Amino acid sequence: MSEPPSDIPAKTSRRAPAPQPPEPGLNIVSTPIGNLRDITLRALDALAGADRILAEDTRVAWKLMDAYGISAKVQPYHDHNGAKMRPEILQALADGERVVLISDAGTPLISDPGYKLVREVISAGYAVRSLPGPSALLAGLAASGLPSDAFFFAGFLPPRTGSRKNRLQELAVIPGTLIFYESGPRLAACLADIAFVLGDRDAVVARELTKKFEEYRRGTTSELAAYYAGGGAPRGEITLLIGPGDAGGNVQMDVDAELTALIPGLGVKGAAAKVAQATGLSKRDLYARAQALKEGGV
Structure with missing residues (x-):
């Protein structure tokens, strides 16, 4: 048998990187938005090695941890108890603890609690790290077919039509894809207001991303408004994406x-x-x- 050409490197055995427990400080960890298989190896290391885990809803957190056999100290951290919890968290960081912050799904702070905590931790001089992972807005954008070179995430629009239209007026000049989170019962009215203020733009309703009944429905804003007005409120988590207008203006x-x-x-x-x-x-x-x-x- 002839020898292999000298310019072809020989195969070497490779092993997966060793587990990496989180370092002391505040570690912001992204968790699955639906499919539990979307958890990252680094996120699992962080959860397993944390001194304490701050969770928006501890019941949701334990479902994820039980699925991967992880046990750790879990405490609730949300908008209602944040002011009370932050001094305790800062003391834990002063003691050198490895603190992990997670939300119910996706990347913390994106329409979820955590902003005030991060600000206070930075001000106190402690380390803050982000462990990237699942995000509904990025997952929806990637598969939407809408321009992704420039986009603006605006969270939830106001629930009342007057305030919603005023907010849309402010967003009308943005030259990129607009991304919102929305609830099923408000979706049809929201789309109608978007069509009225921003015009008949290309749009995508991304529903239940990564889950069993994942769905992308594409059309213009007026077409989708009419569809959901006639078909009733859809179920599940919704990411709404609106393509840029011709001039980014009001029609x-x-x-x-x-x-x-x-x-x-x-x-x-x-x-x-x-x-x-x-x-x-x-x-x-x-x-x-x-x-x-x-x-x-x-």
Whole structure:
């Protein structure tokens, strides 16, 4: 048998890196957003080697730890007890403890508790590290088909339509994909407000990411608003992604122009109904807008 060419390196046996327990300080650890197999090896090392684990909901934390045979001291840390807990946590860091912070799912601090704690730990001079891992907003963006070179995560929009539209007005100028978290019962109304303020943009509803019933539904904002208005509120966790507009601006004036042109021939009610049929926007909102235009209150 001939010898292998000298320029081909010989195979060497490789072993997985040794476990890496967390270092003293505050370690921010990402956990699965649904599929428990998405946990990272480094996250498991951190959980197993922590002196204490701070969890948004200890019941959720124990489900993950039980799945991997991990036992550790677990304490609740959330918005309601944060002020009371932070002095105790700072003392633990002063004593050299390895403290791990997790949320119910995904990356802590992303629409989850932890910001004030991180600020105080930094101010006190202790180390803060982030152990990266699952994130619903990044998972949704990667598979959305929307531009990913520039994006803005805006968390949850306000629940009331007036405040929501005001917030959307502020976001209209952002030249990138917008990402929100939303609940099923509010989804249709939220999409209708987005279509009204931002225009009929490409959009994706990413639901139950990494779970059994994972779903991506794609369409324009008006198409998706009409779909969920007619089909009822979807279940599960929702990540809502809105593609950038042509100029990143507000198209409400286009809707106003259409209503203004139709009111003389169809009246307020008829104009609102026609624009609602064409766009999928809320007939009630359009009627109110048409009435304001007719009365000159704009």
